[in-house]
Amino acid sequence: MLTYESAKSYIEEKHPRALFLGFGETDEFAHKGQYDTYLQKAHQVDMLIADLWYYVQTDPFYRNNTTFIITTDHGRGRGASWKGHGFWVKGSGETWIAMLGAGIAPLGEMKEKQQRYQKQVAATVSHLLGEAFIATHNVASPIALPKNQPQQTTGNEVAVSNHTTAIATADANK
Numbered sequence: 001m002l003t004y005e006s007a008k009s010y011i012e013e014k015h016p017r018a019l020f021l022g023f024g025e026t027d028e029f030a031h032k033g034q035y036d037t038y039l040q041k042a043h044q045v046d047m048l049i050a051d052l053w054y055y056v057q058t059d060p061f062y063r064n065n066t067t068f069i070i071t072t073d074h075g076r077g078r079g080a081s082w083k084g085h086g087f088w089v090k091g092s093g094e095t096w097i098a099m100l101g102a103g104i105a106p107l108g109e110m111k112e113k114q115q116r117y118q119k120q121v122a123a124t125v126s127h128l129l130g131e132a133f134i135a136t137h138n139v140a141s142p143i144a145l146p147k148n149q150p151q152q153t154t155g156n157e158v159a160v161s162n163h164t165t166a167i168a169t170a171d172a173n174k
Protein backbone atom coordinates (compact mmCIF):
# COMPACT_ATOMS: atom_id res chain seq x y z
CA MET A 1 0.00 0.00 0.00
CA LEU A 2 2.83 2.37 0.93
CA THR A 3 4.65 1.39 -2.27
CA TYR A 4 1.59 2.21 -4.30
CA GLU A 5 0.94 5.57 -2.62
CA SER A 6 4.53 6.75 -3.10
CA ALA A 7 4.56 5.46 -6.71
CA LYS A 8 1.34 7.31 -7.46
CA SER A 9 2.72 10.55 -6.00
CA TYR A 10 5.81 10.12 -8.17
CA ILE A 11 3.69 9.50 -11.28
CA GLU A 12 1.55 12.56 -10.62
CA GLU A 13 4.58 14.76 -10.08
CA LYS A 14 7.07 13.45 -12.67
CA HIS A 15 4.92 11.76 -15.34
CA PRO A 16 7.47 9.05 -16.25
CA ARG A 17 7.08 7.31 -19.63
CA ALA A 18 7.73 3.92 -18.06
CA LEU A 19 7.18 2.65 -14.55
CA PHE A 20 7.80 -0.66 -12.85
CA LEU A 21 5.66 -1.35 -9.81
CA GLY A 22 6.05 -4.49 -7.72
CA PHE A 23 3.37 -5.77 -5.37
CA GLY A 24 4.86 -8.44 -3.15
CA GLU A 25 2.25 -9.15 -0.50
CA THR A 26 0.36 -11.87 -2.35
CA ASP A 27 3.65 -13.72 -2.74
CA GLU A 28 4.52 -13.26 0.92
CA PHE A 29 1.24 -14.60 2.28
CA ALA A 30 0.97 -17.41 -0.25
CA HIS A 31 4.41 -18.65 0.80
CA LYS A 32 3.27 -18.53 4.43
CA GLY A 33 0.22 -20.59 3.49
CA GLN A 34 -2.16 -17.89 4.75
CA TYR A 35 -4.73 -18.33 2.04
CA ASP A 36 -7.33 -15.96 3.52
CA THR A 37 -4.83 -13.09 3.75
CA TYR A 38 -3.51 -13.97 0.32
CA LEU A 39 -7.01 -13.54 -1.14
CA GLN A 40 -7.41 -10.20 0.65
CA LYS A 41 -4.08 -9.00 -0.75
CA ALA A 42 -4.94 -10.16 -4.27
CA HIS A 43 -8.19 -8.21 -4.03
CA GLN A 44 -6.30 -5.18 -2.74
CA VAL A 45 -3.82 -5.31 -5.64
CA ASP A 46 -6.74 -5.53 -8.06
CA MET A 47 -8.17 -2.37 -6.51
CA LEU A 48 -4.81 -0.56 -6.72
CA ILE A 49 -4.41 -1.44 -10.38
CA ALA A 50 -7.98 -0.24 -11.01
CA ASP A 51 -7.18 3.00 -9.17
CA LEU A 52 -4.05 3.49 -11.26
CA TRP A 53 -5.95 2.78 -14.46
CA TYR A 54 -8.57 5.34 -13.46
CA TYR A 55 -5.82 7.85 -12.77
CA VAL A 56 -4.05 7.39 -16.12
CA GLN A 57 -7.33 7.60 -18.01
CA THR A 58 -8.15 10.93 -16.34
CA ASP A 59 -4.69 12.47 -16.78
CA PRO A 60 -4.17 14.21 -20.15
CA PHE A 61 -0.53 13.06 -20.29
CA TYR A 62 -1.45 9.37 -20.03
CA ARG A 63 -5.01 9.09 -21.30
CA ASN A 64 -5.43 6.68 -24.20
CA ASN A 65 -1.68 6.30 -24.76
CA THR A 66 -0.77 4.14 -21.78
CA THR A 67 -0.33 0.38 -21.64
CA PHE A 68 -0.44 -1.77 -18.52
CA ILE A 69 1.50 -5.02 -18.50
CA ILE A 70 0.68 -7.14 -15.47
CA THR A 71 2.41 -10.41 -14.71
CA THR A 72 3.91 -12.51 -11.96
CA ASP A 73 7.47 -13.52 -11.20
CA HIS A 74 6.53 -17.17 -10.80
CA GLY A 75 3.52 -19.41 -10.86
CA ARG A 76 1.69 -21.26 -8.14
CA GLY A 77 2.67 -24.74 -9.10
CA ARG A 78 0.57 -27.85 -8.82
CA GLY A 79 -0.20 -30.19 -6.02
CA ALA A 80 0.48 -29.99 -2.30
CA SER A 81 3.77 -28.13 -2.68
CA TRP A 82 2.12 -24.98 -4.01
CA LYS A 83 3.53 -22.82 -1.21
CA GLY A 84 6.98 -23.00 -2.71
CA HIS A 85 8.47 -22.63 -6.11
CA GLY A 86 11.58 -23.57 -7.94
CA PHE A 87 12.97 -26.46 -9.88
CA TRP A 88 11.17 -29.17 -7.89
CA VAL A 89 7.73 -27.57 -7.85
CA LYS A 90 6.03 -28.56 -11.07
CA GLY A 91 4.07 -25.74 -12.67
CA SER A 92 5.70 -22.95 -10.68
CA GLY A 93 7.41 -21.80 -13.85
CA GLU A 94 4.04 -21.23 -15.52
CA THR A 95 2.80 -17.68 -15.24
CA TRP A 96 0.28 -15.44 -16.94
CA ILE A 97 0.48 -12.00 -18.46
CA ALA A 98 -2.25 -9.41 -18.86
CA MET A 99 -1.93 -6.39 -21.11
CA LEU A 100 -4.37 -3.60 -21.62
CA GLY A 101 -4.43 -0.14 -23.04
CA ALA A 102 -2.80 1.52 -26.01
CA GLY A 103 -1.55 -0.87 -28.66
CA ILE A 104 -3.36 -3.85 -27.12
CA ALA A 105 -6.38 -5.31 -28.85
CA PRO A 106 -9.12 -6.02 -26.26
CA LEU A 107 -9.49 -9.72 -27.07
CA GLY A 108 -10.22 -11.04 -23.58
CA GLU A 109 -8.61 -14.15 -22.18
CA MET A 110 -6.43 -15.85 -24.75
CA LYS A 111 -5.06 -19.36 -24.70
CA GLU A 112 -2.73 -20.36 -27.48
CA LYS A 113 -0.37 -23.22 -28.07
CA GLN A 114 2.50 -20.82 -28.09
CA GLN A 115 4.87 -20.05 -25.27
CA ARG A 116 5.74 -16.58 -24.05
CA TYR A 117 8.62 -15.93 -21.70
CA GLN A 118 9.23 -13.41 -18.96
CA LYS A 119 12.42 -12.44 -20.76
CA GLN A 120 10.19 -10.97 -23.49
CA VAL A 121 8.58 -8.42 -21.17
CA ALA A 122 11.40 -5.86 -21.21
CA ALA A 123 11.62 -6.02 -25.00
CA THR A 124 7.84 -5.61 -25.22
CA VAL A 125 7.97 -2.52 -23.02
CA SER A 126 10.71 -1.07 -25.23
CA HIS A 127 8.71 -1.88 -28.33
CA LEU A 128 5.61 -0.13 -26.95
CA LEU A 129 7.72 2.89 -26.06
CA GLY A 130 9.21 2.96 -29.55
CA GLU A 131 12.68 2.41 -28.12
CA ALA A 132 15.31 -0.16 -29.08
CA PHE A 133 16.02 -2.64 -26.29
CA ILE A 134 19.77 -2.78 -25.94
CA ALA A 135 21.61 -4.85 -23.35
CA THR A 136 25.02 -6.42 -22.90
CA HIS A 137 23.41 -9.89 -22.92
CA ASN A 138 21.21 -11.66 -25.44
CA VAL A 139 17.73 -10.20 -25.51
CA ALA A 140 14.43 -11.81 -26.40
CA SER A 141 12.00 -10.57 -29.02
CA PRO A 142 9.00 -8.50 -28.00
CA ILE A 143 5.75 -10.42 -27.57
CA ALA A 144 3.86 -10.28 -30.86
CA LEU A 145 0.84 -8.17 -29.97
CA PRO A 146 -2.37 -9.35 -31.60
CA LYS A 147 -4.05 -6.77 -33.74
CA ASN A 148 -7.69 -5.87 -33.34
CA GLN A 149 -9.76 -4.87 -36.38
CA PRO A 150 -7.94 -4.16 -39.66
CA GLN A 151 -8.88 -0.45 -39.55
CA GLN A 152 -7.17 -0.03 -36.18
CA THR A 153 -3.87 -1.46 -37.36
CA THR A 154 -3.41 1.31 -39.91
CA GLY A 155 -1.05 3.89 -38.52
CA ASN A 156 -0.35 1.92 -35.34
CA GLU A 157 3.37 1.86 -35.97
CA VAL A 158 3.50 5.64 -35.87
CA ALA A 159 1.38 5.94 -32.75
CA VAL A 160 3.53 3.44 -30.90
CA SER A 161 6.30 5.93 -30.24
CA ASN A 162 3.98 7.99 -28.05
CA HIS A 163 3.00 5.12 -25.83
CA THR A 164 3.63 5.29 -22.19
CA THR A 165 3.96 1.99 -20.49
CA ALA A 166 3.28 1.13 -16.92
CA ILE A 167 4.17 -2.26 -15.59
CA ALA A 168 2.80 -3.72 -12.47
CA THR A 169 3.79 -7.12 -11.24
CA ALA A 170 1.39 -8.81 -8.97
CA ASP A 171 3.10 -11.89 -7.65
CA ALA A 172 -0.26 -13.46 -7.28
CA ASN A 173 0.51 -17.18 -7.33
CA LYS A 174 -2.92 -17.57 -8.89
Ligand SMILES: [Zn+2]
Pocket residue numbers: 027031074085171
Ligand atom coordinates in the same frame (compact mmCIF):
# COMPACT_ATOMS: atom_id res chain seq x y z
ZN1 LIG B 1 7.48 -16.34 -4.43
